[in-house]
Amino acid sequence: MDAAQKLPPWRPLLIAALKREGRLPGGRWVQLASLGIDGCPRVRTLVFRDWSAAATMDLLTDARSEKCLEIERTPEVELCWLFRKAREQFRLRGTARLIAPTGDVVALNQEWKRLSPPGRSVWAWPPPGDPFDPQGPWPQEVSDDSAMPEHLRLLRISLHRIEQLDLKPHPHVRRLWLSATQWQEQRINP
Numbered sequence: 622m623d624a625a626q627k628l629p630p631w632r633p634l635l636i637a638a639l640k641r642e643g644r645l646p647g648g649r650w651v652q653l654a655s656l657g658i659d660g661c662p663r664v665r666t667l668v669f670r671d672w673s674a675a676a677t678m679d680l681l682t683d684a685r686s687e688k689c690l691e692i693e694r695t696p697e698v699e700l701c702w703l704f705r706k707a708r709e710q711f712r713l714r715g716t717a718r719l720i721a722p723t724g725d726v727v728a729l730n731q732e733w734k735r736l737s738p739p740g741r742s743v744w745a746w747p748p749p750g751d752p753f754d755p756q757g758p759w760p761q762e763v764s765d766d767s768a769m770p771e772h773l774r775l776l777r778i779s780l781h782r783i784e785q786l787d788l789k790p791h792p793h794v795r796r797l798w799l800s801a802t803q804w805q806e807q808r809i810n811p
């Protein structure tokens with residue numbers, strides 16, 4: 622691994638906390654906060670999908686959802702990732718980019734194939750946030766060989782500020798890393 626790809630010091634801590642969650646699906650749920658078009662905060666849950674670089678994480682979303690408009694306007698986002706078993710919280714700030722199938726068809730196709738048939742179905746539903754129409758369509762599954770929808774988006778977040786709060790020791794441990802200081806660790810009060 623070359624220097625550019627060397628893992629930042631917070632990554633092993635995050636990986637260890639994630640490992641303690643075991644197979645619980647909730648271990649990969651992150652809360653994504655963005656700035657609403659009206660200037661007020663918005664937050665929602667997304668599934669963490671993968672790391673695409675040492676400090677870059679990939680999520681998946683739907684181009685038709687409100688958050689995409691918000692992120693295009695204000696790409697600065699914050700994620701909160703809670704690890705219940707480890708009793709640790711990570712707050713991650715970064716700059717988000719939305720990647721369409723025309724932008725990186727290989728990465729998106731890989732993520733699309735990796736989804737389960739029920740996991741894929743939400744992208745076959747009518748636009749999120751529209752008034753509910755029971756006619757749908759509301760498929761429960763989308764098969765492995767289905768073409769990826771054009772509104773699938775990779776939400777790629779380049780992280781620049783990470784904070785960890787570990788409730789296990791006394792006193793609690795709170796640490797901060799900034800990419801601007803080469804991820805040098807700072808201990809701050811909990």
Ligand SMILES: Cc1cc2nc3c(=O)[nH]c(=O)nc-3n(C[C@H](O)[C@H](O)[C@H](O)COP(=O)(O)O)c2cc1C
Pocket residue numbers: 650663664665666667668669680681682683686687688689749750
């Ligand atoms: C457990 C859980 C996981 C979710 N995962 C995703 C996801 O990976 N991508 C996504 O776009 N929405 C996901 N959602 C739905 C979002 O939380 C949100 O309701 C939806 O994206 C619309 O958000 P918006 O109106 O703020 O754009 C998930 C919801 C839950 C409860």
